[in-house]
Structures are given as structure tokens and as C-alpha cells.
Amino acid sequence: MVTNVLLTGVGGQGIITASTVLSQACRIAGWEVKKSEVHGMSQRGGSVNSYVRFSADGPVASPLIPEGAADIMLAFEPLEGLRQIGECTPDARVLVEERRIVPVTVNLPEFSYPDNVLERLQASGRRVTVIPAMATAVDLGESRAANTVMLGALATLLELPESAWDEALRAVLRPKAVEVNLQAFERGHEMMAEA
Amino acid sequence: MADTARDLSRTLLLSGNEAIARGAWEAGVRFGSGYPGTPSSEILPALKELGHAYVEWSVNEKVALEAAAGASIAGARCLVTMKHVGLNVAADPLFTLSYTGVAGGLVIISADDPSMHSSQNEQDNRNYARAAKVPMLEPADSQEARDLTMRAFALSEQFDVPVIVRPVTRICHSDGLVEVGERVEVELRAELQPNTRKYVMIPAWARERRVAMAERTAELVALAEATDLNREEMGDRSLGIIASGVAWQYAREAFPEASFLKLGLVWPLPPERIRRFAAQVERLFVVEELDPFLTEQILAMGVAVEAVDERFGLGELTPGRVRAMISGEPAPRAAADEDLPPRPPTLCAGCPHRGVFDALRTIKAYVTGDIGCYTLGTLPPLQALHTCLCMGAGVSQAHGMQKVRGHEAPVVAVIGDSTFTHSGITALVNIAYNAGVSTVVILDNRTTAMTGGQVHPGVGETLSGMPGRELDFEALARAIGIDDVCVVDPYDMAATEQALRAAMASPEPSVVIARRECALMVPAHGPAPALEEDLCIRCGKCIRIGCPALSAFDDGGRRPIPRIDEALCTGCTMCAQVCPVSALKLPTEAEGGGDA
Numbered sequence: 033m034v035t036n037v038l039l040t041g042v043g044g045q046g047i048i049t050a051s052t053v054l055s056q057a058c059r060i061a062g063w064e065v066k067k068s069e070v071h072g073m074s075q076r077g078g079s080v081n082s083y084v085r086f087s088a089d090g091p092v093a094s095p096l097i098p099e100g101a102a103d104i105m106l107a108f109e110p111l112e113g114l115r116q117i118g119e120c121t122p123d124a125r126v127l128v129e130e131r132r133i134v135p136v137t138v139n140l141p142e143f144s145y146p147d148n149v150l151e152r153l154q155a156s157g158r159r160v161t162v163i164p165a166m167a168t169a170v171d172l173g174e175s176r177a178a179n180t181v182m183l184g185a186l187a188t189l190l191e192l193p194e195s196a197w198d199e200a201l202r203a204v205l206r207p208k209a210v211e212v213n214l215q216a217f218e219r220g221h222e223m224m225a226e227a
Numbered sequence: 228m229a230d231t232a233r234d235l236s237r238t239l240l241l242s243g244n245e246a247i248a249r250g251a252w253e254a255g256v257r258f259g260s261g262y263p264g265t266p267s268s269e270i271l272p273a274l275k276e277l278g279h280a281y282v283e284w285s286v287n288e289k290v291a292l293e294a295a296a297g298a299s300i301a302g303a304r305c306l307v308t309m310k311h312v313g314l315n316v317a318a319d320p321l322f323t324l325s326y327t328g329v330a331g332g333l334v335i336i337s338a339d340d341p342s343m344h345s346s347q348n349e350q351d352n353r354n355y356a357r358a359a360k361v362p363m364l365e366p367a368d369s370q371e372a373r374d375l376t377m378r379a380f381a382l383s384e385q386f387d388v389p390v391i392v393r394p395v396t397r398i399c400h401s402d403g404l405v406e407v408g409e410r411v412e413v414e415l416r417a418e419l420q421p422n423t424r425k426y427v428m429i430p431a432w433a434r435e436r437r438v439a440m441a442e443r444t445a446e447l448v449a450l451a452e453a454t455d456l457n458r459e460e461m462g463d464r465s466l467g468i469i470a471s472g473v474a475w476q477y478a479r480e481a482f483p484e485a486s487f488l489k490l491g492l493v494w495p496l497p498p499e500r501i502r503r504f505a506a507q508v509e510r511l512f513v514v515e516e517l518d519p520f521l522t523e524q525i526l527a528m529g530v531a532v533e534a535v536d537e538r539f540g541l542g543e544l545t546p547g548r549v550r551a552m553i554s555g556e557p558a559p560r561a562a563a564d565e566d567l568p569p570r571p572p573t574l575c576a577g578c579p580h581r582g583v584f585d586a587l588r589t590i591k592a593y594v595t596g597d598i599g600c601y602t603l604g605t606l607p608p609l610q611a612l613h614t615c616l617c618m619g620a621g622v623s624q625a626h627g628m629q630k631v632r633g634h635e636a637p638v639v640a641v642i643g644d645s646t647f648t649h650s651g652i653t654a655l656v657n658i659a660y661n662a663g664v665s666t667v668v669i670l671d672n673r674t675t676a677m678t679g680g681q682v683h684p685g686v687g688e689t690l691s692g693m694p695g696r697e698l699d700f701e702a703l704a705r706a707i708g709i710d711d712v713c714v715v716d717p718y719d720m721a722a723t724e725q726a727l728r729a730a731m732a733s734p735e736p737s738v739v740i741a742r743r744e745c746a747l748m749v750p751a752h753g754p755a756p757a758l759e760e761d762l763c764i765r766c767g768k769c770i771r772i773g774c775p776a777l778s779a780f781d782d783g784g785r786r787p788i789p790r791i792d793e794a795l796c797t798g799c800t801m802c803a804q805v806c807p808v809s810a811l812k813l814p815t816e817a818e819g820g821g822d823a
Contacts, residue, residue, distance in 0.1 A: 068397055077575060136773060138779070
């Protein structure tokens with residue numbers, strides 16, 4: 033059976049790094065995995081989506097998650113989570129970072145950042161958990177580890193062995209960044225246990 | 228190929244681009260050239276990391292392919308990489324290279340971009356294979372990207388022909404598991420001895436090669452009929468699907484029970500196999516992205532393929548679109564929350580292009596541009612770029628406009644530094660030679676920014692890490708015959724506007740070089756300015772430079788007040804420069820010391 037994880041947010045938030053860690057953890061566990069995203073113009077501060085699809089027992093065909101079939105969404109920014117909520121199954125799990133990043137378009141008269149984004153996510157019927165990932169990472173002294181807090185939270189929803197996550201983080205991150213990211217991962221993990 | 232059991236100890240997670248580099252490396256490639264272009268840009272750097280092969284960023288795709296043609300005649304296996312529109316630039320050598328053929332295997336990667344994620348058009352480069360009569364392979368995942376690249380080298384040498392491998396964005400920028408092998412060294416294939424009837428395409432010898440090409444195509448059709456590059460996967464025979472590449476992945480996701488004729492070789496096609504497959508299934512569809520390339524050829528074989536709505540030829544496919552295409556059900560559309568503010572790509576905080584575009588907006592110039600980060604200058608609030616056709620076109624367009632509208636027309640061309648070396652130089656020669664009057668701004672941010680920061684001749688470094696001769700833009704412009712050349716720092720907004728006004732006022736052609744490193748390539752210049760709220764008159768001028776570090780915040784006052792995101796701000800000071808009341812204080816000013 034294929035599991036579909038959609039990671040969404042804003043260019044520069046480490047979404048592609050996070051999806052690479054997840055994909056490497058799947059490879060290390062001996063699972064089949066595909067991941068897809070776009071680079072280039074879309075990355076200049078624009079919305080970024082990364083699709084990771086994996087299976088412990090069979091092939092994965094399409095690199096794109098079929099429409100409306102995301103089982104889990106990791107939203108690194110609330111507005112981007114709301115933008116993608118239609119890509120999730122009706123009973124999907126949604127993990128959403130609470131910190132907003134305001135798009136430049138709100139400086140134009142026709143747009144504003146809605147003030148009820150989290151409420152609308154909740155009202156969609158999916159099971160939503162708010163993760164203070166950036167605040168946690170800042171607390172650890174490394175704001176760039178926010179994406180790993182999100183992964184730590186995600187790990188509680190998957191059956192990947194802890195050793196696969198550990199090895200994947202070590203494989204993908206710069207050696208100097210590993211220690212703080214392992215802590216960030218642990219904090220994300222704990223947050224879900226408490227939630 | 229794709230789903231067989233793997234040896235986990237030799238299995239890597241690779242993007243399609245990394246897998247292409249890996250395949251070329253294992254196949255003993257000795258020469259790699261190309262020009263950056265999304266989604267192809269990561270292939271050559273990955274090949275460089277693997278080692279053994281000479282690699283270079285050439286100045287453009289035509290030069291890259293010609294250099295590879297030389298290396299091939301000299302006996303080496305060669306890889307040339309580009310995006311789909313890059314093959315337009317390289318089309319001239321491609322068509323005749325099909326006549327001359329190769330010595331060392333020559334593989335061209337044409338990375339297509341259905342849906343135009345990062346492109347100005349979504350042309351279907353399968354048409355080039357047919358037009359130039361060169362075989363084309365289409366990988367369906369990272370494993371095939373490696374495998375088919377290796378096969379392409381063998382085919383190139385076996386059939387004396389360049390071979391195109393066509394991945395699309397969803398192959399290039401998707402990661403998958405790849406079982407890899409080791410590099411096999413391939414010696415230079417031939418002595419470098421003249422073989423003029425093969426490599427000098429004067430009409431008499433080209434006519435001979437034309438005949439040889441026809442024979443070669445017949446042999447390639449015979450290969451297509453027999454090869455395991457194409458394969459039949461018979462399932463439920465009530466539905467048969469012919470597909471290749473990522474479209475095959477979407478089709479088998481949508482219809483896992485169907486029967487498939489999966490093509491790895493998309494030109495030339497195997498008519499007998501297609502007829503045989505068609506005879507075994509009740510309904511027959513072709514699932515392909517963009518042009519009806521396979522469909523029209525299969526229909527021409529007299530095989531009845533069911534028609535699909537033409538709108539499926541626009542943009543990339545998805546599993547849901549393929550389901551809709553075949554079932555006739557409505558295409559899925561995610562319920563859009565239409566009140567959400569869009570988040571388009573934007574010029575970065577601290578982007579030096581902002582200084583130029585702000586000045587051009589103030590001057591009310593008609594700005595001809597082209598492809599690069601600076602194309603984003605067309606978006607609100609700057610809206611200071613008014614054409615984007617192809618690389619180099621803005622320089623020529625400005626010339627054309629002023630030939631019919633005169634020097635008085637407030638036309639300015641802008642072009643990035645890498646793009647200028649790619650295809651702006653000849654356009655500038657044309658202005659000087661034909662007594663043009665245009666002002667050309669070279670946006671010199673010392674990198675190829677949009678594609679991820681590749682080096683180019685103006686930087687003086689090469690892909691291989693060796694120092695390169697730095698192209699001197701000022702001296703080049705003067706040598707071309709442009710006497711009015713100046714250099715400005717686009718962070719100095721007053722000086723930039725003044726330089727542009729002076730250049731436009733001059734009846735001579737002029738070049739303004741706006742030189743400042745890309746904000747992504749250098750550390751922040753300083754801390755963020757601090758807003759003195761009492762001084763701020765809420766005029767919105769700072770907001771209108773379109774910096775993502777600045778947002779208009781409704782604090783209940785009569786108009787919104789600017790807020791600075793200190794995490795994004797690079798300390799470029801442009802917002803402080805446009806403030807009419809000096810309410811945005813630079814750190815030195817705020818502390819009451821130093822000059823700004």
C-alpha cells in the first residue's frame with residue numbers, strides 16, 4: 033500500500049531538505065519511494081510543494097500524489113496548508129507550523145492574509161495538529177532546524193524504524209548540523225506524544 | 228526494469244538528473260557540456276562530482292553541442308545537457324549532426340517542462356527527434372534515467388547518430404531508487420584522422436549522407452520492433468494504453484489493471500508491434516503529454532486510436548487527468564479557496580535588480596527583457612519589464628522598436644550577465660553596426676541566478692573549478708563599438724536613475740552595467756533598518772519597491788504602516804533610500820553616529 037505525504041510551505045523553509053530526509057529514511061528501511069518537486073522560478077519566495085510517496089510492500093508508479101489522495105500533509109506555513117487542503121483525503125492527518133509568513137501580495141489592495149486559517153483547516157474535517165516548529169527550533173538555538181521538528185512529529189505517524197531516521201538525518205545534513213537536528217527531531221516527536 | 232528487486236547495497240536515492248549523470252559516468256563519458264536551464268541544470272554538476280570526465284558550462288547550447296561534436300569526432304563519449312528551449316539554440320548543429328553522425332557516442336539531454344514550471348513555453352521536443360531524424364529515448368523514473376542514458380551511448384555508436392534523451396520536469400526533479408554499477412572506461416574510439424565525406428557537409432557529400440540516414444532510420448525501426456526498450460505489459464485486454472515516460476506512470480497509477488505498450492524509444496516507432504498490441508485490446512488509447520506526437524503517427528499507421536479532448540494536451544498530466552481523459556469523467560480540480568492571497572515567486576529581499584527596476588519605473592521606460600530572475604520585474608508592484616520572448620531578445624527588440632519609433636521612444640533593454648554572454652553579445656554588435664541608439668542595461672549579479680547560481684564567463688571561474696578568463700563587459704562593449712559605457716551600483720538608487728537617464732538621453736547607443744552580487748550569493752550586508760514610527764507618514768513608497776522583507780501592517784492607523792521581517796532583510800538599504808522623510812533609520816544613523 034502506498035502512503036502519500038505532501039509537504040508544503042514557502043521557498044527557503046527547508047521543505048526539499050525535509051522531503052529528502054524522509055525519502056532517504058524510506059530507502060534505508062528498504063521501502064520503495066519516490067519524491068517530486070519543482071525547482072527554478074517557483075522557488076523565489078513562492079509556494080513550494082514536495083510530494084513523497086512510499087510503500088513497504090509494492091511499487092510506486094506516479095511521482096505525483098493523485099489528486100485528493102495525500103494521507104498526511106506537513107504544512108510549514110498555515111496559509112500554504114490551507115491552499116493545499118483539497119489535495120488531502122477527507123480523513124488525512126495535518127501537521128501545521130503555527131508561524132505565518134506573509135506573502136508580498138498582501139501589500140496589494142485586493143489581498144489580505146486571512147485571520148482564520150487554522151480554524152478553516154480544522155473545519156475541513158481533517159485531524160489537525162499545530163506544531164510550534166520554528167519556536168522550538170529557535171529555542172534550540174538553530175532556526176534552520178524547524179523543518180526537522182516537523183519531521184520528528186511526522187515520525188510518530190509512520191512505521192519507519194528510528195534507526196532509519198537517524199541514518200537519514202546523518203546522510204542528508206551537514207555534519208555540524210546533525211546534533212541540533214537530532215534534538216529538534218526528538219522535540220517534534222515529544223510534541224506529538226503530548227498532543 | 229523499474230520494479231524488479233534491487234540489490235539494496237547498490238541502491239541510491241537519486242533525482243532523475245543525478246541518475247542521468249550517473250548513467251553517463253558509468254558509460255565512460257569523457258566530455259560533458261551544456262548551459263544551465265531548469266529542469267536540466269543539476270546534471271553537469273552531478274557529473275563533475277563523480278569525476279573522470281571533463282565538464283564545462285559552455286556559453287550557450289549551440290556552442291555546447293558543437294564542442295561535443297568535436298569531442299565526439301575526436302573519439303570520446305560526450306554528454307550535452309540543456310532545457311527544451313535550449314535545443315532551439317542548438318538546433319542548427321543538431322540537424323546536420325544527424326547527417327555527419329558521430330565517432331564517440333554523443334547523447335543530448337533535452338529536459339522538457341510541461342506546465343512551464345520555469346519556462347516561457349512548453350514546446351514538445353519529441354518533434355525534434357522526428358524532424359532531425361535522430362532516435363529519442365524517454366525515461367519513466369530515475370532508474371530508467373540512468374539505464375536509458377547508458378543505452379543511448381551504445382545506440383549512438385551502433386547507429387552512428389546523436390541520440391536525444393528526453394526527461395521532463397517530473398523526471399528530472401523527482402527522486403527515486405536507482406541500482407547503480409561502476410564506471411567502465413571507454414577508450415577514445417578512433418584516431419583523429421580526416422574523414423571529409425563524413426564530416427564536411429558540402430552538398431555532394433551531404434546527399435550521400437542523406438541516403439545513409441534513410442538506411443539508418445530503417446535500421447532503427449527494425450530495432451524498435453525488437454528492442455526491450457519497448458515492452459508489452461498485458462493485463463485486462465478491455466483497455467489498452469500506449470504511453471512512454473512519466474505519462475506511462477500516471478496511466479498505470481490511474482488504470483493499474485490495463486494492458487500497456489510502454490515505449491522507451493519514442494522515435495522511431497515500431498509499426499508492427501503497435502498493430503499487434505492494438506489487435507489484442509478492445510479499446511486503445513494513447514496517453515501522452517503535450518503534442519499528439521505518438522497519436523498522429525499511430526493513426527497514420529491505420530491503427531484506430533480513440534480520440535481524447537484536446538485540452539489534455541495543455542500542461543502536464545496527472546493521474547487524475549489521465550483518468551478523466553480516458554473515462555470521460557470531469558477532470559479533478561482541487562477545491563480552491565479563492566480568497567487566499569497568492570504567493571508567486573518574487574525578487575528576493577536585497578535583490579540588486581530591484582534598484583534598476585525601481586529607477587526604470589520612475590523613468591516610465593518601456594523595458595524589453597528576457598529570461599532570468601529579472602523577468603520577475605514584470606510583476607506588481609514594480610511592473611517594470613514589458614517583454615520576455617527568448618534569451619537575448621530584449622536587446623534586439625529595443626533596437627527594432629527604436630528603428631521605427633526613434634531615439635525619443637523611452638525604450639531600455641535589460642539582460643542578465645549570464646544571458647548576455649549566452650546570446651546578448653551578437654544583438655549588441657547588431658545595434659552598433661546598424662547605427663542603433665538603444666540603451667542596454669546588463670544586470671550583472673555575477674552569477675546565473677535563476678537556475679541556482681552557476682558560473683559563467685563574466686565571473687572568471689569554470690564548472691570544473693579551474694580559473695577561467697574573465698570576460699570584461701566594459702571592454703567588450705567598447706570593442707563592439709559602444710562608446711557610452713558606464714558601471715553603476717544598483718544599491719545606489721539615485722546614481723542608478725541618473726545613469727539610466729543620461730544613457731537614454733544620449734543619441735548614441737549605450738551600455739549601463741548595473742553591478743552587484745546576487746543577494747543569495749553573499750552574506751547579509753548589515754542589520755535591518757529600524758522604523759521610527761513617529762516620522763513615518765504611511766506613504767507606502769517603501770512597500771512599493773516590492774521587497775518580501777517589507778509588509779504593510781494594519782495597526783489601526785489611517786493607512787498601513789511598514790513592518791520589516793528582520794530574518795529576511797539583508798540590509799541593502801533600498802527601502803530607506805526611497806523613504807521621503809527618512810523614517811527608516813540605518814543602524815549607524817539610529818545610534819547617532821557615522822554617515823549613511
